[in-house]
Amino acid sequence: MIYYLITKMIETQSRGKETQGGQVGSGKVDSGPVMFLSQICDGLEKSRAIYTVCELDVANQLENKPEPVDKLAKEIGCCPDSLYRLMRALTTLEIFKETDDRVFQHTELSEKLRDQRYRDLVLLHGGPLSFNSWRDLTSTIRNGKSDSNKLFGKPSVWEYFKEHRDEEKIYNTAMTTYTNCLASNIVGIGDFSKCETICDIGGGQGAFLTHILKSNKNIKNAINFEQHCTVECNKQGGCPERDQRIKDHPGDFFTDKIPEADIYIMKSILHNWTDDQAVKVLKNVANSMKQGSKLYVYDIVLGNEKNEQQGVGVWLDIKMFQLMNGRERSLKEFEKIAREAGVKIGNVQKTPQSFSPSLIEFQKA
Numbered sequence: 515m516i517y518y519l520i521t522k523m524i525e526t527q528s529r530g531k532e533t534q535g536g537q538v539g540s541g542k543v544d545s546g547p548v549m550f551l552s553q554i555c556d557g558l559e560k561s562r563a564i565y566t567v568c569e570l571d572v573a574n575q576l577e578n579k580p581e582p583v584d585k586l587a588k589e590i591g592c593c594p595d596s597l598y599r600l601m602r603a604l605t606t607l608e609i610f611k612e613t614d615d616r617v618f619q620h621t622e623l624s625e626k627l628r629d630q631r632y633r634d635l636v637l638l639h640g641g642p643l644s645f646n647s648w649r650d651l652t653s654t655i656r657n658g659k660s661d662s663n664k665l666f667g668k669p670s671v672w673e674y675f676k677e678h679r680d681e682e683k684i685y686n687t688a689m690t691t692y693t694n695c696l697a698s699n700i701v702g703i704g705d706f707s708k709c710e711t712i713c714d715i716g717g718g719q720g721a722f723l724t725h726i727l728k729s730n731k732n733i734k735n736a737i738n739f740e741q742h743c744t745v746e747c748n749k750q751g752g753c754p755e756r757d758q759r760i761k762d763h764p765g766d767f768f769t770d771k772i773p774e775a776d777i778y779i780m781k782s783i784l785h786n787w788t789d790d791q792a793v794k795v796l797k798n799v800a801n802s803m804k805q806g807s808k809l810y811v812y813d814i815v816l817g818n819e820k821n822e823q824q825g826v827g828v829w830l831d832i833k834m835f836q837l838m839n840g841r842e843r844s845l846k847e848f849e850k851i852a853r854e855a856g857v858k859i860g861n862v863q864k865t866p867q868s869f870s871p872s873l874i875e876f877q878k879a
């Protein structure tokens with residue numbers, strides 16, 4: 515049915531807006547927008563469906579050959595007809611294929627869900643933290659700020675993770691997966707050729723540092739400045755190919771002294787915070803910077819001009835707002851926080867892909 519509706523919607527859209535649907539009361543209803551809006555709002559059902567197969571780990575139970583759903587349901591321990599209906603729905607998204615009546619086989623995409631790294635992405639986006647945080651965007655928009663205490667019972671995501679270590683682990687792995695996916699677009703835009711000591715501020719599991727170190731053998735010391743809990747998590751494994759030069763340094767980037775380095779990097783950090791908080795972090799980094807050292811901030815740079823096309827950054831902006839009261843920024847907005855923090859912006863290297871962060875270079879004023 516969903517597949518039918520989507521197909522119909524696409525047909526309708528490709529014909530333009532000519533279709534006038536049935537009458538409701540005295541008003542005409544245009545079926546194109548109805549189908550388009552339903553498809554967008556159905557995102558929640560699809561997100562829950564993919565999340566559920568990942569939580570049940572269906573992909574790892576399904577063998578490399580076609581398998582009857584009844585057998586699969588027995589192995590997983592769930593109702594055969596329910597699992598059948600879930601998997602049948604997912605076939606419309608090319609997740610599983612029904613090769614015979616109630617018999618399923620993997621597709622290229624469902625195969626990926628066998629791998630913890632891909633499964634963690636789904637579990638993060640559909641997990642309790644994310645699901646609860648989206649419960650009330652209306653209040654955030656009305657009040658101009660998101661109330662994490664009301665949404666997920668803690669003053670911040672980071673406090674929430676302290677009591678939900680399983681979700682923290684999923685978050686850290688998912689960040690590493692994103693970094694591994696984007697690294698080839700962004701490692702080359704920074705100049706590390708004269709760097710001996712590098713410090714990644716909030717570097718997670720150390721994945722980005724690992725990519726930088728791979729192509730910069732001149733770097734002798736690599737410091738991963740991270741929260742205590744993340745450092746503890748890293749001791750239990752995380753980034754498998756982590757470079758041996760990386761040393762974790764526990765600390766809080768708002769209050770603790772950041773070690774001296776030639777180059778500091780911050781990837782996907784400032785967008786987690788309000789302007790006031792971002793200024794505080796920048797000031798703290800600037801206190802540790804010596805003359806000549808640089809800070810490379812890797813974040814999305816939103817278009818400044820009205821006619822500049824906005825990419826996924828504006829959606830990431832809403833996500834950061836709802837989850838952490840953070841924001842994506844335009845160059846003008848980065849310049850404003852730089853001024854307030856008493857640092858200046860040097861080179862800015864934009865990446866062509868709207869989903870890749872750009873590099874904004876900060877120096878001591």
Ligand SMILES: C[S@@+](CC[C@H](N)C(=O)[O-])C[C@H]1O[C@@H](n2cnc3c(N)ncnc32)[C@H](O)[C@@H]1O
Nearest residue numbers: 689693716717718740741744765766767781782
């Ligand atoms: C969005 S993640 C980015 C991780 C990594 N830079 C990357 O791009 O994959 C934000 C990181 O900031 C760290 N963080 C949050 N608050 C912090 C604080 N007060 N001091 C140090 N690190 C913090 C988190 O533990 C998390 O790893």
